[in-house]
Amino acid sequence: MRTSRSLRTALAAVGAAAAVVLAACSTTPAGQQASGGATTAAGGLQPVTLQLQWFTQGQFAGYLAAIDQGYYREKGLDVRIKEGGVDIVPQTVLAQGQADYAIAWVPKALASREQGAAITDVAQIFQRSGTRQVAFAEKGITQPAQFAGKKIGNWGFGNEFELFAGMTKAGLKPSDVTLVQQQFDMQALLSGEIDAAQAMSYNEYAQVLEAQNPATGQLYQPSDFTVVDWNTDGTAMLQDAIWASTDKLSDPAYQDQTVRFIAASIKGWAYCRDNVTACRDIVVKAGSKLGASHQLWQVNEVNKLIWPSPAAGAGTIDPAAWAQTVNVARTAVNADGQTVLTKDPDPEAYTNDYVTRAIDLLKSEGVDVVGANYQPETVTLNPGGN
Known part of the structure; x- marks a missing residue:
């Protein structure tokens, strides 16, 4: 990568x-x-x-x-x-x-x-837009304002501007979060290295739902995560x-x-x-x-x-x-x-x-x-x- x-x-x-x-x-x-x-x-x-x-x-x-x-x-x-x-x-x-x-x-x-x-x-x-920001539900991240103080993953390469627009709209500056260069997968989220990961609704979001939840031995479910949708946020x-x-x-x-x-x-x-x-x-x-x-x-x-x-x-x-x-x-x-x-x-x-x-x-x-x-x-x- x-x-x-x-x-x-x-x-x-x-x-x-x-x-x-x-x-x-x-x-x-x-x-x-x-x-x-x-x-x-x-x-x-x-x-x-x-x-x-x-x-x-x-x-x-x-x-x-x-x-x-x-x-x-x-x-x-x-x-x-x-x-x-x-x-x-x-x-x-x-x-x-x-x-x-x-x-x-x-x-x-x-x-x-x-x-x-x-x-x-x-x-x-x-x-x-198919771009989302995905977090474990236990993090309580349901809107961009709650990114403050968190480790936020993004791919860069021009894929990040909805995220930054959403943070700006929420009154956050880039310095208010810890930005993490994310690979084109969800491993950093699943391993706990980041709090919210960038994902496409049709690709990376599915990757977390295809992974096994170690607590249950079953696949993760949508209820295990929260999703910020930039269409709803108005910055898509x-x-x-x-x-x-x-x-x-x-x-x-x-x-x-x-x-x-x-x-x-x-x-x-x-x-x-x-x-x-x-x-x-x-x-x-x-x-x-x-x-x-x-x-x-x-x-x-x-x-x-x-x-x-x-x-x-x-x-x-x-x-x-x-x-x-x-x-x-x-x-x-x-x-x-x-x-x-x-x-x-x-x-x-x-x-x-x-x-x-x-x-x-x-x-x-x-x-x-x-x-x-x-x-x-x-x-x-x-x-x-x-």
């Missing part, structure tokens, strides 16, 4: 490593070139490359399902997915022309855009979005491709909303190294971040949520004294034009793009997520 660095340093340092990517899956052999419209794949399909933010897991189930179920092919696209990793910045891969689209958190991508990356948010897939930031090349959006062919790509991707997420177990199986088949019950949990929890979607439809960028993200990015100061952004992003940073056209296309096909009646499933985790 990397040692701590500031967000801007991490983003700048990773550019050269962006070319080192792994092909997770594709509708044709992995050697197919990405395109802006010049190359046609076998069967007359348009080859498209999507760069993920992280390794293959349920976080990206909708895109994997869109391949598995043939939704991209229905839209004339041959989609190749590139895995992310520790030293891959998806928005950099996109800006360098090594992918046609990328999945990235909004604040991180906006930081890259401020540094010159010509990228645009064209579909906001996650409507809610937008996360997984589909980013496109700003420059290429001037090309009518790329515009049309973008509409079709978004439509097929949203249809994939609608499939995962309605077929959680099947999407778990798709993710496992795609090569995820995480266990089956962990992946089922992950798909189920990611669905909660997407559905129900705004009345306008899945992927729509809510101006109020965007404004809150920008405000936190402009004002929240981390332990290094940095903010994510130094100025407001320009108007081309996001657009609803293409997702609106994609939603209209899906509605004409009878796809439920809102999920107003969505209800999550109840998932039973196994030891270690197996």
Whole structure:
């Protein structure tokens, strides 16, 4: 695991490593070139490359399902997915022309855009933040004000700004807590090294529920923990979005491709909303190294971040949520004294034009793009997520 660095340093340092990517899956052999419209794949399909933010897991189930179920092919696209990793910045891969689209958190991508990356948010897939701060219930930590005097874990690398915004809102300064550089797991919390750990609702939180409680010999239960949810706190930031090349959006062919790509991707997420177990199986088949019950949990929890979607439809960028993200990015100061952004992003940073056209296309096909009646499933985790 990397040692701590500031967000801007991490983003700048990773550019050269962006070319080192792994092909997770594709509708044709992995050697197919990405395109802006010049190359046609076998069967007359348009080859498209999507760069993920992280390794293959349920976080990206909708895109994997869109391949598995043939939704991209229905839209004339041959989609190749590139895995992310520790030293891959998806928005950099996109800006360098090594992918046609990328999945990235909004604040991180906006930081890259401020540094010159010509990228645009064209579909906001996650409507809610999945970041949490988790503590053992016996610690009595139910709100950010109670972080005072405690050992608070965070990952850094630009993942920490909701935490710092929450502490600022609660009247706390970074010096009021002991900040601990946390690994991308929950071992420090389980061992008692920290009092509250950063976790994604769909990943690390499940890890504590997959661990054995030494006092009972059984798995830990949700009642053993308290969770601070930044959505409830009012300091949440937008996360997984589909980013496109700003420059290429001037090309009518790329515009049309973008509409079709978004439509097929949203249809994939609608499939995962309605077929959680099947999407778990798709993710496992795609090569995820995480266990089956962990992946089922992950798909189920990611669905909660997407559905129900705004009345306008899945992927729509809510101006109020965007404004809150920008405000936190402009004002929240981390332990290094940095903010994510130094100025407001320009108007081309996001657009609803293409997702609106994609939603209209899906509605004409009878796809439920809102999920107003969505209800999550109840998932039973196994030891270690197996």
